[in-house]
Amino acid sequence: MSTKLSDTALFARRESEARSYCRGFDTVFTSARGSEITDAKGRTYIDFLAGCSSLNYGHNDTDMKLALIEHLSADGIAHGLDLHTDTKKAFIQAFETHILKPRGMDHKMMFTGPTGANAVEAAMKIARKSTGRTEVVAFTNGFHGVTQGALSATGNGYHRGGAGTSLNGVTRLPFDGYMGEDVDTADLLEAMLNDASSGLDAPAAIMFETVQGEGGLNAARPEWITRVAKLAKEHGALLIIDDVQAGCGRTGGFFSFDGMDVMPDIVTMAKSISGFGLPMGLVLVRPDEDVMGPAEHNGTFRGNTHAFVTARVAIEKFWADDAFLGDITRRAKIVEEGLEAIASMVDGAYLKGRGMMRGVDVGTGELAGEICAKAFENGLIVETSGSDDEVIKILAPLTTPDETLRRGLDILIAAAAEVTGANKIAAE
Amino acid sequence: MSTKLSDTALFARRESEARSYCRGFDTVFTSARGSEITDAKGRTYIDFLAGCSSLNYGHNDTDMKLALIEHLSADGIAHGLDLHTDTKKAFIQAFETHILKPRGMDHKMMFTGPTGANAVEAAMKIARKSTGRTEVVAFTNGFHGVTQGALSATGNGYHRGGAGTSLNGVTRLPFDGYMGEDVDTADLLEAMLNDASSGLDAPAAIMFETVQGEGGLNAARPEWITRVAKLAKEHGALLIIDDVQAGCGRTGGFFSFDGMDVMPDIVTMAKSISGFGLPMGLVLVRPDEDVMGPAEHNGTFRGNTHAFVTARVAIEKFWADDAFLGDITRRAKIVEEGLEAIASMVDGAYLKGRGMMRGVDVGTGELAGEICAKAFENGLIVETSGSDDEVIKILAPLTTPDETLRRGLDILIAAAAEVTGANKIAAE
Amino acid sequence: MSTKLSDTALFARRESEARSYCRGFDTVFTSARGSEITDAKGRTYIDFLAGCSSLNYGHNDTDMKLALIEHLSADGIAHGLDLHTDTKKAFIQAFETHILKPRGMDHKMMFTGPTGANAVEAAMKIARKSTGRTEVVAFTNGFHGVTQGALSATGNGYHRGGAGTSLNGVTRLPFDGYMGEDVDTADLLEAMLNDASSGLDAPAAIMFETVQGEGGLNAARPEWITRVAKLAKEHGALLIIDDVQAGCGRTGGFFSFDGMDVMPDIVTMAKSISGFGLPMGLVLVRPDEDVMGPAEHNGTFRGNTHAFVTARVAIEKFWADDAFLGDITRRAKIVEEGLEAIASMVDGAYLKGRGMMRGVDVGTGELAGEICAKAFENGLIVETSGSDDEVIKILAPLTTPDETLRRGLDILIAAAAEVTGANKIAAE
């Protein structure tokens, strides 16, 4: 290569204008380990973005890495379409043993195209075919992907505007909390479901994220979730929980609905399911609703065998016992304290989210953006979220050592202090 | 693992009924190298399916494998969202140098979600946004994926039936050859484009595969392709060539339209673009039409960094000079001869496709299926294609040694002979 | 005719099963005058259905009738497409003079196909073309017709179920009062309009009936209407008031929004606009938004010249001064008293609607149906409304003599008493 490694002119010249994160974090990254990532100039950053929750176990986990190198060295299958492979089998076995069985889940596992959007598209098709209905209820601020079917369910106007064609088959209702504390939006859902002329056609599915990742870390209350689940069941609609971002431990349990009295018909997973940041999509579906025929929803990469290798290690390493749950709980507390320090600097700021999927709403996207930019200058990668990017969102790897976590939070707190002019002592 | 490695009960119990190829090739695969793949019982098969053209360079190419192991060992980035990384940069550079520049292509590279369907969804959105129009012209027997937007353009009724909602924004027209030799279907396209009340709204794009992979290896004539390209230009529609399956050398040149007087506005790629079977999607788009805003079409895995590593090696190894082109041409001739031997056994059978994307139409899906099943018994993996699966389709790795290629063809010829009762001597 | 006039076998044999009102009022009607209608057996009924508010001036108003006979006798134009005719001109003049000018309305008059649904289809097209946006906000329990565009906006599930295809381009929100007294549903509309990721795309229009005729006589509060109008304006959406059923004096003023501080961009009219029950559709649209090109929204019967004749008489006879307004107010009071008498017989029953568009919600469709059936036995035609047909709806001609009105109400009250077993003395 003739150009200097850290030069970015080539990207500007040849990469599409659709590129995005690289604009805010304008350097060339070369390696990463755990919760830290290093660029071509040798500078190391703490990573509180973690591939938007795709790297819940951090970068290049040693066990996964070694398993993958071993797989490669042995000429293990790299691409297997949906053929049976030993690696897929081992993953299914681990997932059944450590995830499904302990929760009494009889769900079938469907490996879709290796993206969250593809899993969501499959889920919507399953619900529609299974019920013979078309309409899917989705919620304000929900984000489910940008392929046409998933985009219909996504609330974000910027993304919707890119569709260029009719986004149909979705009825939008207010998410929990959208109408303020005094209104339970499930009342509206219930009224419309029970009203033959509400204009809400009998739905194939009700779909939501329990914590809305892109929509601003809005966390639904467990009682809202269980009530909506009950309404879905009563009205013959499938309950789809989109756990692409909130799953894999991000909010505490493996699933974001662990510990609630709810059994979704369908769960969509992607992001951290491979454990290593490799592309993988997974739909869990109750056996009675497993209605897609052979290859009816297909895709060349529905068996990313490398991902099965690392995904198996992730399950066996982190979910075979409760140790990891304890780590998450403890780290979530650390994050919470850090965010509270920031909230105290901004009038009206308040914390959002749940578990290790937390953020602070600082009122405006401008302020949140300035704080994140300042943090990046000081060695922290962190992003915003929400309708107006008004929420500083922390998606640190769940495996981040407490000390590193605190260090990252300190950078963020200092950035907030500098930007807001607050003269407070950073937490800790 | 307590179950015997070759046992498949777990798949039946826990994997979705959507699984497909594993039903026809019912064994557990464990390793693969070049054009051969081995199962848990130690049996080795010649692979003429090659991940549906995702493994054009064979399984576990040594150079790519070593590069990936090296990358892993050095804690190279695994998941980088769309951040700048050294590996992405190296791939872009190689692609610019060896692919784009020699062809005078000024296209921008857009890394979409890592599937062909996602690349197609992005292409359709770009065309719609860029033109301010909605309608996309697609063709009979075209296959572009099964997410909702792509599925609208896909012709296959089985897949379309899985949508469960309105598939709109696409006008379907007959592909080249669809109305027999005496009718140039571009006449109909032209008439409808020129007719203000034809019912064909001014299209955002005209999209097709030059050789329809799933649709039965129907190969459009270069003169049809250039005429349609010209019509697109005259009528302000973008020309999208979907090279997901036909690209990366499959039909001869790197692009399936190499050597034709045509410059598509958009090219979609996936399958073999990573070289190693890893998930990757790529859209090439003319700079003027590169209209997706930052993250407007986003996706968590739009930077599958491992795929960049192997994709770079693939470009540098196979496309830096013309040696590989010569290999493909020679092997295509071998395939052709083998298929002619089969065609001679079945009344009315005839060859289809182009380059190393060839097949033989044996009249019925039943016969084609029996021949493929018999071939599998004898150590060859090969699949069917077409509206009724009536085409035996050969998608052998382009790197298959001539001797292995002949051996695989011999198995296929023998299977055909046995099934048809033909008493012919296999070719060669 | 060989069959006896009152025999209905021919209808059963040859008329489609889609026929409806004739099932509940199973006799053959032959003549009508004012508020009374007579059947083939010579029985006369008081008509509180009035063509679903299409006969606000009663049956066969003498002045209109004579004008039409005169027009016929003089070989006046019956069918004029959208040619200029003297009768159309006279109607426009009367409408401008007595309706538009006094209200300061500069609206253009667009004669659509002669149905309310057609007027609604035109209104939606105008809003979409004028704004370049697609989405129309419609409300729970709204009814706007059953052609595909209008049906998308209609809430009724039975009618929606008849579409057989995707109903898109409409976002459904809760109407005023839908979430109970403590929630102002305009809060939700405002929140979603102001939220870039609410999933509500910037709307082309906000459309509603001020009193929902088919949806159960839900009357929006003036403050809700003006607030929604203000929100529409602020967000660049057109305000469409569908006055097909609530207009022409039904709720008091000529328009249902008379006296409120609101100036709709578009008003749709049909039903009573011809005055005589003849098919006619009319869209009023602000000059700046009068964007349909010549014949862009066309239709053979957009000039029903006979309807222009009677429509002109209706305007000149009833709306040239305030006398008629006084009659409506007085009669509305009579209706209200009658309905209160019924409400007092049923636990939880309550009055709905506004002006002469009133009803009583008796809790269940079964009870409401029984009361109406009993009333019909006793010489009164009256229908139900609402999601479950739970509202007894009175749409008596606005011209009904007070005595006739009381007589009809007495029949209804007696029917209610008989069905409910209430031993109350009927009002009066």
Next chain:
Amino acid sequence: MSTKLSDTALFARRESEARSYCRGFDTVFTSARGSEITDAKGRTYIDFLAGCSSLNYGHNDTDMKLALIEHLSADGIAHGLDLHTDTKKAFIQAFETHILKPRGMDHKMMFTGPTGANAVEAAMKIARKSTGRTEVVAFTNGFHGVTQGALSATGNGYHRGGAGTSLNGVTRLPFDGYMGEDVDTADLLEAMLNDASSGLDAPAAIMFETVQGEGGLNAARPEWITRVAKLAKEHGALLIIDDVQAGCGRTGGFFSFDGMDVMPDIVTMAKSISGFGLPMGLVLVRPDEDVMGPAEHNGTFRGNTHAFVTARVAIEKFWADDAFLGDITRRAKIVEEGLEAIASMVDGAYLKGRGMMRGVDVGTGELAGEICAKAFENGLIVETSGSDDEVIKILAPLTTPDETLRRGLDILIAAAAEVTGANKIAAE
């Protein structure tokens, strides 16, 4: 009225820009009788437009007029929703006796909203509900109305452009003759119906006009019609013949398909069905496919009782015996001769259409428009048709006296001669 009767300023001031015919025929019409129409200045025109085939029996037919006056005088029902009325009964009886029974048609009669578009919307809904399928096959240059469902099937780009939202659920195929004489477009239909991956989903209906009125008087050959009918039957699709413009004697028989070996599942009628130009819509549907539930497809004016009065007279007067058929045949010959005279003046001009639905394609809309404008100057109302308005279309009342017909044709021929500079002697 203070303005002079012939002044048109009021229309410009208050009528929507959507007005159309009045722009080409810019005068104020006041009365009409038979085939002649008179304006406010006392000038009389021969009417070869006839309400776009809505006045097949001419203006103000004496018998119909008297029947309507009698009905009015007797306080006959004007508006009856879908209640049983004596007038509806009499019409059904006449239609059964003189139209349905002689043709062995067991169809049910569904009175839809009183427009052709509404009948088409109903037909499409019936087909979709009856088959459980969505897609409707429509054809190039077809015109079925401009409400959203009907507009989806309409080919005209100007009208489609007014939709402002997705027009879906329709697949467009080439009409008979669209690909020239050497191609039978039913071959394409058949191929796509038989091909599981053609992209044509199993259709609910195949719908067309036998002669395309707005599309340029393209007349399908009887053999094409019967073949398409057979294909529809074989593939479980309903055959819908849209006879709104071509029916009621316009092309010879009462139905445009009379005398062909075809029994449509559904026939849509409007325009001339009332006989008098009054709004009326009618769908004929086979009993097994009469699946719309009570009021599922409803509409306030589905019983335009005045129209029943005149419609009955029309059936009894013109269709009780074969006399009228003979008149039509003779007059069609006269029209043909006149059009041939025009065709002979323009290179490449040729006749189009069938029966009394004839025209001449003069190559360009500009020329056709000039000829029509010149004819209007000389006392003839005649319009153009076709994708570019290149066809001069004659839709004279079928009752036009031969002499008047010749007089009108002479005006047209003279206009053509003047415009083209042809020095030919007008026919006759």
